[in-house]
Amino acid sequence: MKQHCLAISLFSLLSPTFAHATNEEACVLALYQTGDRSLTLEEMRKQCQPKTLNSKDKTLEVSEPSLTKVAKAPNKKGKLTKRIEEEKKSAFEPYVITPHRMNYVMPVLTSSGMNPDAYKLVPGYNENFEDLETKFQLSIKLPLNTRDLFIEGDALYFAFTIEAWWQIYSHNISKPFRETNYQPEFFYGLPLDWQPFGGNTLLLVGVEHQSNGKSQLLSRSWNRAYLNFLWEKDDFALSLRPWYRFKEKEKEFILDPDGDDNPDILDYMGHYELAMSYQWNTLAFGFIGRYNFATHNGSGELGVTFPIYGKLKGYANVFTGYGESLIDYNHNQTRVGLGFTVNDLF
Structure with missing residues (x-):
């Protein structure tokens, strides 16, 4: 997820x-x-x-x-706070990589229908795609300060996330990576002296770039600034992340290397993201939702992790709507995946 x-x-x-x-x-x-x-x-x-x-x-x-x-x-520490405290203990160890978002591999990811339009101008490519593929995500973060910057407990981070969709089950083409999304970001976080309903709160402020690294007709990218308000209590965590997209100039012609590759992306991806996570015994449940109230487009995603062995967990995921990847930002589909992860949803 x-x-x-x-x-x-x-x-x-x-x-x-x-x-x-x-x-x-x-x-x-x-x-x-x-x-x-x-x-x-x-x-x-x-x-x-x-x-x-x-x-x-x-x-x-x-x-x-x-x-x-x-x-x-003092308020009781929630699951999110405990994770943060453990990460801070080893953040500057030379052989430790700190996870940001989930890190997972889904060997099996099905689709109700692949995107037929994005690749229609690439001969021999789209018609050989399989609805079954493999997906993985790698996401890490790096702290940029060793002491408080402005207030106690604040911090500045750089993070990088890669998502890849691999056509490993295709037979008539050379099993290519159909889509790869790259997402570098900088964000600053500060704890809030506000404990509504007996929980703990945190505010993140960040900027991020997301691109699929392709050129011309297959190129997709956007740049955003966001605020992320987080609230936790016990084993429940909630995140509300509205964003502002930085405008780009229009293309002068269809193959113009400069200009906006996807000017209508907000019509499908919306202006915010709502995420929730709940830990129940050894199971962790998560939800992510996006919605545009003007166009009534959006997406919903459900995920669950469960223990397998040691740090290895099973991961099941269902996604429906627009924007499962950048190349599919305007394509509506339902996807079901099953795989493995080494860290939970939050």
Whole structure:
């Protein structure tokens, strides 16, 4: 599944808050999490001990003098936060590659009907395509900062994703890669001090280019800027990612190497993407949806992963609608795939 998911792509979501302190231990905890980190444990204990103030004839006891702020219990870490924290531990190890979106191979991917129009001007090519093919996706990301940039927990990343559709079952042509999509992107993420419904939130801001690397009549590409709002609670995660497409100039003639190869792509791909993931025992379920309210075009995608052995998981996927690949951005089809993955949907 394409996870854009879902970047998902990603940083620490927790913004510690605390519960009402009623004793010395709570006071020490609050000082540790919100106070001066240079204080020793003994100094914090002394500050939190009850004190007495003499006022002429009376002695006034002041309890917990350090707790002048309301403290709340930290929100429970969700599945997404746990993944982020584990990734940050090894992000700068020299022999570790950090996944961005899903990394998978689907040896079996069927289609209700291949795109007959995109290849019609390539003689001997389209008529030999099989409705059954293989698909794989490789997606990694690289952190660009080793310390906080503007606020605690923020980060800047570069990511690169490749999707490929391989006509391995075709017989009359040399089993070519029918389509390959390349997607480099830069994104910045910052945790939000907002916990609606007891969950954690994060905001990503990014720019990305997506292209199939072909020329002339088979060329497809676009450039986007996006905002990605993520919310998680326990084993559920949600992503809402609206985008803005950067305009390109029109082609002067059909074989013009410059200009927009797909000026109507938003009519089919829409202006946003909604993704959700839920972990239930050993199964992970995911959904991705796009929709254009003006043209009523869009797509829906369902996926599930299940354990096989060690890190290897099974992956089943159903896609219906427009834009399963760039070459098929204006082609409506239903696809069912089965394969393997090494990381979950988020």
